[in-house]
Amino acid sequence: MRLPDHVTLTPVDPEPGDDGGQNGAVLLDERTGRYYHLNPTAHLIVAGLLEGATQAEAAERLAAACPDAAARADTDTGELIAHLTRAGLLERR
DSSP: OBOOTTEEEEEOOOOTTOOSOOOOEEEEETTTTEEEEEOHHHHHHHHHHHTTOOHHHHHHHHHHHOGGGGGGHHHHHHHHHHHHHHTTSOBOO
């Protein structure tokens, strides 16, 4: 998967005193000027996809990072991909 040319991904800077955990990211659709906030879980999935992971691999990454969500990791990953694709923020290579 990849970001279309009109979309940029910017990780959110940690707040002062933060423990260094992932804080999510922001997607900017430069055509419309709309921002979309990715929570840390969604950012983990999108980062994996942009690095070349398959949907299944991204779901495995999510399950490893969030064991309590392991049972729904594949469904959540698929739903996020579908939502971002419909919004024109993510596309298949």
